[in-house]
Amino acid sequence: ETVMTQSPATLSVFPGERATLSCRASQTVRSDLAWYQQKPGQAPRLLIYDASTRATGIPARFSASGSGTEFTLTISSLQSEDFAVYHCQQYNNWPPKTFGQGTKVEIK
């Protein structure tokens, strides 16, 4: 099973600042990686797929990069609506399609 590790667990950021989230895979997942945003009490929402492609309707302030085992999600200037939990998921080595444990982005 491919273990996905996200860091940090919690990221405290001022509105308007940049946030950088990391996701590491225990073995290569090539570019088969997605990022999801989840707000309290809501379902996840797809942000990024194939490691760096923004999903439909996702603002340009969200960008992502990486391949193999190291991935990064960057939010260039945090807006109030961006404070949420972010999950990464690999879909290269499956089953199972494994998720990271999530990074909570909170207001500093």
Add this chain to the structure above:
Amino acid sequence: EVQLVESGGGLVKPGGSLRLSCAASGFTFSSSSMNWVRQAPGKGLEWVSSISGSSRYIYYADSVKGRFTISRDNAKNSLFLQMNRLGAEDTAVYYCGKEIGTGSYVDFWGQGTLVTVSS
């Protein structure tokens, strides 16, 4: 507009069974692979099961294999998860998710249904 609406969650005793449903609309259901993903209270997401559009390919997480059965009715645009021999570790919000292609990511999620296993 894509819609996925889960139902069937509730309180069940350990060892009991429950059947979840997911009603789909707004896309060609029969062509889409579907997933169940769960989230225990305060925890991360856990992939549970996937089924291809034709039901030919079905996969399960080891944690549910032999206890859960995924199925679909393409005539009724519905996805199901039959859950047997439930334990406390199965307590979670269960989401159904539409997949792009086969063996990829979930591009749209339902709102989830809560399953609580407790005596």
